[in-house]
Amino acid sequence: MLKIVVIFLGLMLILSMIGNLVAKFLAPKPPEAPKARIKAKCGNCGRSVIATAPCVCGKG
Numbered sequence: 355m356l357k358i359v360v361i362f363l364g365l366m367l368i369l370s371m372i373g374n375l376v377a378k379f380l381a382p383k384p385p386e387a388p389k390a391r392i393k394a395k396c397g398n399c400g401r402s403v404i405a406t407a408p409c410v411c412g413k414g
Contacts, residue, residue, distance in 0.1 A: 394406075398411055
């Protein structure tokens with residue numbers, strides 16, 4: 355009786371390992387996270403500008 359239980363548990367372990375391997379290959383890839391915009395401040399008026407875009411004041 356003990357051998358039957360040990361064999362059953364071993365088979366369940368092997369099946370779960372195979373299932374995990376299959377799930378890794380069949381699972382959809384997670385979407386890529388959007389890149390964060392770098393905010394900076396205009397040296398002249400202090401408004402925030404995105405990355406290296408010119409400021410609306412025209413001087414920064």
